[in-house]
Amino acid sequence: MKMRRGGLRRLAASGIGFFLAAAWSPGAEPTPLPFTAGVMFDHMSRTVVWEGETETSRVAVNCVSLRAGFDLGRGVTLGLSAGLALSDFDALAFLDLPISLELGSSVLKGVALAAEIEAVLLDLGDFEIGAAGRVVSSFGLARTWTLEDFAVPGRAEGRTNWMEASAAPRLAYHLSGGFVPYLEVAARWFRVDVRMKETLEDLQDAEKKRIKGDFSLSASLGGDIRLSDRLVVRAKAGIVPHAGGAGVSASLGLLFAF
């Protein structure tokens, strides 16, 4: 389920296309949308160091969710979303179990819930200074594997819970009525635990890998593109630099205004 680089590139190209299309189309000043609802796709990858280890590893998450946005007035909007998260832990190994286990190409599913708030703090004509905060959490669904080729029946059960919180100042530019691109630099805090339980007949044990709190900064470009009075494309792409390898974040959504 890991997103291929070609897919990311197509995603970025699509985003740019939307930006340009919107930028070139004349439009009126954006009017507040009291309520929006739609579907979002989010991808996030970051380089991490698991507790007790020294080498870097990667975590990648793809999430499909339903999103509802509420205009609270005074430039403040609240977004709530719920969906399915697929977490890829890049060959994370559980070496303290009696039989060491390694997550190969397996992904772990979870129910993702997110809350996001955006606010315009300062209007400077064509420019706008704002802030955005987001908390997303995935509550893991158990996944089981049958352990084959052993002399006794065996199974493994994995589950992950993770949470990411981010806060960002945002600089937006009124490029046109239908498109206000923005640049944001976010502080991101991430915690995750992955539990793995192993059972080989009467040989049982469990191990938990975790990151108590990984802090990083990201830089992103994004914007809401109004394709019509009721149709909004929401796109954002950024990088999450880290010693040992940069991660990326990207989101793309289609929202309907009511």
Added chain:
Amino acid sequence: MKFLRKVLPTVLPAVLVLLFLSRCAPEGQDLQRPDGRQATRSLRVEGPLPARQPLAASDRVLLRFRSDVPEEYADGLLQSYGFAAVRKIPRLGVFSVRTSPGVGVDETLAMLRRNPDIAEARPDYRTRLAATPNDSYFSQYQYNLRNRGTILDISDDIQPQTTADADIKAATAWDITQGDPEVIIAVIDSGVDMTHPDLAAKVVSSGRDFANGDDDATDDHWHGTHTAGIAAADTNNGEGIAGVAWNCKILPVKVTEADGTGYYSWTIDAIIWATDQGADVINLSVGGDADDPVLEEACKYAFDHDVVIAAATGNEAGAVAYPAAYDDYVLAVAATDYNDEVADFSNYGPEVDVAAPGVYILGPAPQWYVGEGNLPYLFASGTSEATPHVAGMAALIRSLKPGLGASEIMKIIRYTADDVNQSTFSGRDDHIGFGRINMRRALAPYILK
């Protein structure tokens, strides 16, 4: 301890402890070529292989163009980047390039990935040979550790055809661990030749001699030297054989006289002593026919101290000997051969836990035993030879996962075994228990897909 020392000599009959020699002695062969050559001595010996290297090359990347990019255009583009060298793998349409001078891999990859004509660009990861020891006789004679299905050329008369992979998968397991020098295997046997070139650096002390009541467990037979070497011979030292547990140490404990016989009381004492000395694993290629509660109590003492005991089932094609038969505390080890078939001499019964190769096993022997002019190694067969494979494996598991107790290590060894006789006895059976041990399955991570 005092109680045992006082009571044992009076309560227990002086039960003769039989070393499992019935199969070993007749088949022991001096390692000398029929023509008298010692060709293996003259073979080139490479230095130790590096254990770990950086994951990816620091000056190479792999890339592939999109399928619709013309070849000429691709070549021109690669030239424009100024790479130090370009090599194409035509069948896959992949280019291997050396990065431009002064430009790192990360920078090169980032640059390539920005190019929409390039479908993928990735690091050129390093490879290395599997951890293969450079010991002289490993490749040619130690089928027990890695069997390539060749002819085992022991002598003019003994040249069995072996079956590929009828081995304990040691070579691939050594990529995971080669053992911790802090992990000690007590070899309770006829003693150990502590001057042997494949053992001198491996013994932690001169041990204890319960037959003569002193602190010098020098081997006056050959059996203990042989079993100690199978378990943990000095490995990757450019000579001799490879042991199962490369880096683990040996604690010699002598419980037989020069004729290879001893008493339960010596073995009981030895188990307790080795446990108190901090042994992690005990190899018992000795045993007897009598069930004795004190011997069982000694095994329990070791087990309760998280010491893994591997013991030979015996070579009479009869009932499992003691202490191997103490199922709760001891791993009873049967013998298989170079074709993964049960050795015809191997004892059997419900107590058998696992099997390991025990036919024509090459191991060290005292120089005085093989005679001047011969190399200090010999082939021997028996469950005595099978047992130290299991002891070595237990030591490697303890090295890799020091938090595991004896019970867990014993279960890992059982449950990861290969059921090599499943065509006749599917599942656990009385001949090889759960099967022939498989070190790779026990030590390498299982990939969840």
